[in-house]
Amino acid sequence: MSSDSSATVSVSDAAPAVAPVSSKWLSEDRIGSVEVLEVFGSDLTVVNAARVSFAKHVDEMTTRDEGLIRFLAKHDHISPFFHPQVRLRIKMPIFVAREWFRHTIGLARNEVSRRYVDSDPELWAPSVEGLRERDPKLKQGSKDTPIEGAEAVVEEMRGWNDRALAYYKELLERKVAPEIARAVLPQGMYTEFIETGSLAAYARIWQLRTDPGAQREIQAYARAIEALLMPHFPVSWKALTTNHD
Numbered sequence: 001m002s003s004d005s006s007a008t009v010s011v012s013d014a015a016p017a018v019a020p021v022s023s024k025w026l027s028e029d030r031i032g033s034v035e036v037l038e039v040f041g042s043d044l045t046v047v048n049a050a051r052v053s054f055a056k057h058v059d060e061m062t063t064r065d066e067g068l069i070r071f072l073a074k075h076d077h078i079s080p081f082f083h084p085q086v087r088l089r090i091k092m093p094i095f096v097a098r099e100w101f102r103h104t105i106g107l108a109r110n111e112v113s114r115r116y117v118d119s120d121p122e123l124w125a126p127s128v129e130g131l132r133e134r135d136p137k138l139k140q141g142s143k144d145t146p147i148e149g150a151e152a153v154v155e156e157m158r159g160w161n162d163r164a165l166a167y168y169k170e171l172l173e174r175k176v177a178p179e180i181a182r183a184v185l186p187q188g189m190y191t192e193f194i195e196t197g198s199l200a201a202y203a204r205i206w207q208l209r210t211d212p213g214a215q216r217e218i219q220a221y222a223r224a225i226e227a228l229l230m231p232h233f234p235v236s237w238k239a240l241t242t243n244h245d
């Protein structure tokens with residue numbers, strides 16, 4: 001299991017088949033988060049979805065069942081992995097959510113609306129180490145190292161955030177509707193949503209978004225998903241995220 005050093009994950013030891021489970025990951029700035037609200041199913045759900053073809057049902061996992069899960073994943077028999085599901089509460093900056101929301105199949109979402117909510121938005125800013133330099137060799141990437149003078153630039157970025165927030169609040173005071181006033185808020189504003197998704201969908205997100213070509217900020221969320229889901233579906237998660245080539 002890969003881990004993010006900035007992450008705080010507290011996962012329960014027990015992995016019940018259907019249960020509300022309290023486990024939460026926090027991002028480096030302690031604002032972003034992924035919280036498991038509910039878990040539906042287990043590795044056994046995958047096994048029984050596959051075994052129904054032969055009108056078979058098992059109540060306990062055996063090594064044979066583990067082999068079946070690995071076989072299904074290896075040969076892309078993906079539908080049994082649609083049945084286990086999790087419901088998450090996710091908080092991430094809008095620029096990350098725009099990428100996250102591109103993943104659609106097997107996922108349902110409901111998001112906070114800034115048409116109705118006008119509480120103070122929380123705004124993301126990079127850490128000093130996170131103020132990465134553009135990499136001329138990669139079309140969509142960045143270097144691992146921060147730019148020169150990063151500390152001062154991060155302070156400036158925070159200043160711009162504070163100004164945007166102050167102007168947003170001023171617009172509200174001048175009776176501008178929240179749905180209009182929000183236009184001055186930056187892409188780094190945090191948004192929050194409930195997401196229900198299948199194990200297969202999350203494994204696909206993990207595959208695409210832990211790739212070194214993915215933006216580092218979304219990589220952290222993809223790794224959080226792994227840390228939170230792995231304890232509930234250890235055999236299936238490993239099978240789905242192993243390169244069988």
Ligand SMILES: Cc1cc2nc3c(=O)[nH]c(=O)nc-3n(C[C@H](O)[C@H](O)[C@H](O)COP(=O)(O)OP(=O)(O)OC[C@H]3O[C@@H](n4cnc5c(N)ncnc54)[C@H](O)[C@@H]3O)c2cc1C
Binds near residue numbers: 105211
């Ligand atoms: C590193 C990286 C960079 C990216 N850069 C860009 C970018 O610059 N611009 C941009 O617009 N997007 C970009 N994307 C987003 C990318 O194009 C996908 O939209 C995103 O990764 C979700 O892909 P998905 O296949 O998991 O989508 P999902 O919608 O979750 O689909 C899952 C699977 O369902 C099937 N499927 C979905 N829709 C259809 C359909 N209509 N017909 C047939 N089969 C379907 C496919 O097998 C698909 O893989 C980027 C993604 C990554 C990982």
